[in-house]
Amino acid sequence: MSKYLINGGNKLSGKIGISGAKNSVLPILAASIINGKENIIIGYPNLRDVETMIEILLSIGCKVKRDSDCIIVNSESLNTCEIPEHLVREMRSSIFLMGPMLGRCKKIKISYPGGCEIGPRPIDLHLKGLKEMGVNIIEAHGFLECSVEKLKGAEIHLDYPSVGATENIMMAAVLAEGKTVIRNAAKEPEILDLQDFLTGMGAKIEGAGTSIIQIEGVKSLNGVQHKIIPDRIVAGTILTAAAITKSEIMVENVIADHLVSTIAKLKEVGCQLNIKNNQIKIKPPKVIKSVEILRTLPYPGFPTDMQAQFMALLSIANGTSIVTETIFENRFKHTEELVRMGAKIKVDGRVAVIKGVKKLTGANVSANDLRGGAALVLAGLAAEGTTIVDNIHHIERGYDNLDIMFKNLGADIKRID
Numbered sequence: 098m099s100k101y102l103i104n105g106g107n108k109l110s111g112k113i114g115i116s117g118a119k120n121s122v123l124p125i126l127a128a129s130i131i132n133g134k135e136n137i138i139i140g141y142p143n144l145r146d147v148e149t150m151i152e153i154l155l156s157i158g159c160k161v162k163r164d165s166d167c168i169i170v171n172s173e174s175l176n177t178c179e180i181p182e183h184l185v186r187e188m189r190s191s192i193f194l195m196g197p198m199l200g201r202c203k204k205i206k207i208s209y210p211g212g213c214e215i216g217p218r219p220i221d222l223h224l225k226g227l228k229e230m231g232v233n234i235i236e237a238h239g240f241l242e243c244s245v246e247k248l249k250g251a252e253i254h255l256d257y258p259s260v261g262a263t264e265n266i267m268m269a270a271v272l273a274e275g276k277t278v279i280r281n282a283a284k285e286p287e288i289l290d291l292q293d294f295l296t297g298m299g300a301k302i303e304g305a306g307t308s309i310i311q312i313e314g315v316k317s318l319n320g321v322q323h324k325i326i327p328d329r330i331v332a333g334t335i336l337t338a339a340a341i342t343k344s345e346i347m348v349e350n351v352i353a354d355h356l357v358s359t360i361a362k363l364k365e366v367g368c369q370l371n372i373k374n375n376q377i378k379i380k381p382p383k384v385i386k387s388v389e390i391l392r393t394l395p396y397p398g399f400p401t402d403m404q405a406q407f408m409a410l411l412s413i414a415n416g417t418s419i420v421t422e423t424i425f426e427n428r429f430k431h432t433e434e435l436v437r438m439g440a441k442i443k444v445d446g447r448v449a450v451i452k453g454v455k456k457l458t459g460a461n462v463s464a465n466d467l468r469g470g471a472a473l474v475l476a477g478l479a480a481e482g483t484t485i486v487d488n489i490h491h492i493e494r495g496y497d498n499l500d501i502m503f504k505n506l507g508a509d510i511k512r513i514d
Contacts (some may be wrong), residue, residue: 101486101500103477104509105459109344111506115332115351116142116497117325121290124264125323126150127193128291129170130159131200131268132298132318138168139324142331142497145490149188156181175201182208182240188494192220192261195243196268199232204244222262226253230269230277250275250314258283258395263310264291270312271300279310285396286355290326297321329355330402331496332377334471336360337406338503339379340368341413341479346506348377358399362388362407366414387416387453393424405431405472412440413479414453422447431469434462438476438484459484467495474499478508 117140127150129136141147151161151168158176162169178198185191189210198205210220224234227243229251235242250273255262260283267288270277282288284306292305298321301313332351339346340363353360353372360370360377367382388411393401401424411418412435422428429449432442437460441452459482464470470492477484486492489512492499500512 098487099489100513101474101477101489102511102513103459103474103484103486105457105477105480105482105484107342107478107507107509109339109342109346109478109503109506109508112347112349113335113502113506114349115327115335116140118142118287118290118328119144119146119495120260120285120328120330121287121325122147123150123190124193124268124287124291125294125325126154126168126170127190127197128268128294130154130172130175130194131197131271132320133173133175133201134318134320135169135171136320137322138170139322140166141168141325142328144497145494146188146190149184150190153180153184153191153194156184178202178204179206180208185210192223193265193268195223195227196265199227199243199245199248199269200272203246203248206240206242208240220261222255222257222259223265226255226262226266226279227269229253230266230273248273248314250277250312252278252280254280255282257281258308260285260288263288267291267295267302267310267312270314271295271302271318272316273312273314275314277312277314280308282308282310283395284308286326286329286352294321294323297323326355327351329359330400330468332356333359333400333403334406334475334496335502336363336377336379337403337410338475338478340366340381340385341410341475343381343383345378345380348379350375351377353377357397359403362391362399366410385410385414385453387411387414387418390419390421392421395424401425401428402468404428405468406475408432408442408449408451409435409472409476411451412442412453412476413455413457414451416453418451418453420449420451422449428466428469430465431472434465434469434473435476437462438480440476456481458482461485461487464488464491467491471496471499474503474510478503478510
């Protein structure tokens with residue numbers, strides 16, 4: 098099993114560009130099957146989850162090739178509506194295939210998805226929305242068999258602004274008969290990116306980024322060329338790494354508007370951020386301040402995907418911080434590992450109380466999930482001594498060569514196979 102070996106204490110410096118967003122490219126790759134034509138996706142990140150989605154597309158008959166920073170998908174030769182179970186179990190985002198397959202083929206057979214174990218992430222809102230569009234769903238033996246004679250537009254109110262459900266319904270609705278309205282839709286930037294990809298094909302969608310999205314079904318779609326937005330979570334992780342190591346760096350190819358809540362919390366702990374065009378320069382304070390309240394919320398609130406990384410930072414803050422996780426109930430698994438490194442953290446249900454310490458110390462720790470693993474890397478960069486992070490396959494699901502990124506900024510980190 099691969100590991101990261103980190104000798105902590107180095108200052109970071111220099112510039113780093115941010116790659117395409119994981120949470121954009123996965124639904125967009127799934128959406129590339131809707132039109133049955135060639136689509137060019139520019140700026141994709143080199144991630145395990147992207148590889149898995151490509152394997153899924155190949156397994157159902159699509160032609161996929163890579164050219165420089167582009168993925169070219171031609172789904173004209175799609176030949177099955179059954180998604181291989183072993184690939185679905187590797188990655189939760191495989192559920193994004195439901196909407197596109199129902200739009201294109203009117204049926205799909207897929208197992209329940211896998212992914213990080215960060216608590217229950219039910220797909221009931223996906224299924225409820227698709228049922229309202231006329232889809233018949235049979236659940237048996239761990240599989241979903243979905244079919245529909247003709248998808249029909251519907252008024253769909255989501256009980257919770259689920260990103261996945263919003264995107265799945267959008268993708269199903271583009272070829273449905275009539276108008277679909279999604280109320281209490283998720284507002285994440287990745288949803289707007291998906292809208293841009295679909296409208297580039299000729300879909301009629303408006304409202305992404307607001308709580309009401311309207312889709313007018315069309316009969317056919319064209320091929321499209323689309324550039325993926327930069328990954329706001331990778332950008333936030335790098336900025337937090339600068340703060341925890343007391344370093345000044347420049348982060349390029351970012352959309353600062355997508356990072357408003359993360360930037361606000363970095364300023365709250367004392368960082369200075371200079372934002373210009375698509376660049377953010379961060380200057381850390383001499384002493385990290387504690388944060389009285391940090392609560393994860395749906396966008397534009399503080400992202401659950403940044404909670405673990407920020408907790409690593411708060412573990413060396415001056416004072417006591419309180420973090421409340423409202424999205425996923427098992428997203429504090431990294432706290433036990435941070436405690437091994439000297440952090441003082443107490444967890445009660447969905448609330449963590451962090452009493453800052455002067456320094457962390459290197460230890461052997463294990464990544465239990467994607468973002469928790471990233472938090473351990475950040476802690477290792479700031480810690481005194483050597484940290485070994487194992488189970489890094491979790492981290493590689495969401496970060497394109499995280500070790501090389503930090504090494505290029507001056508960190509003493511290497512990957513051990």
